[in-house]
Amino acid sequence: MENLVKDFLNQKRFAVIGSFRNESKYAYKILKTLLSKGYEVYPVNPRLNDIEGIKCYKNISDIQYSVDVVNIVTPPLITESILKECLRKGIKRIWLQPGAENQAAIKFCQDNNMKVIYGICVMLESLKEKEIL
Template sequence: MPTEDLATLIADFTHRRVWAVVGVSANPHKFGYRVFRDLRQAGYRVYGVNPRVQEVDGETIYPSLESLPERPEVVDLVVPPAVTEQIVQECAHLGLERVWMQPGAESEAAIEYCRRHGIQVVHDACAMVEKLHWPEA
């Protein structure tokens, strides 16, 4: 993806206020925890998704995207590539339109699946690095 296209896509994603972080962790040393925390601190409404975690920092964590109380505008994936491939299928089934694959979560199969199903996808970019350029919430 050309740099200017990626920048445009990231700008669009970061203007969206409701995010889901799939792969959130209760361990403050894990990237899934830091993404969840940092997005919340930046003023975004963020839902954590992990079937093995019930609460992080007093916030309810949901077992699936389908169980969320509202539809996320962006789904941020902090999971292994094989899980990403399953989650993008769930996104398509639910009609979710934006997926951000954190470094280490992406796979060519998942990226292609998103493109074939009309899901905008950011990959090869870290949300926490790009956060430096995000609008104020």
């Protein structure tokens, strides 16, 4: 898993999907952490137009840029539909935050040759990785 984490964190463009309504939401914290580490980050939430001046996309398909990693912070049933959209867009690196995953989501990723990280938090790993580099 360590090499997979390094591969993901060596990418440049992340989409973060979840709730950004306030600073206590994990998607918001992840967005801020990744931005502070110098990543290009595209927040995705169908109910928001922007987050503190950052354009928020309604879905993955609306992002006109190449996305290297999708970080998902949603309930598992929503996660499954997001993964199908990622597959259609050709995104092969998926980071399922703790609580966003279930066996069906993990199996979907594996069955479709998507690299998947689950059970660990991108914020903690990005802090560790940047200290090592």
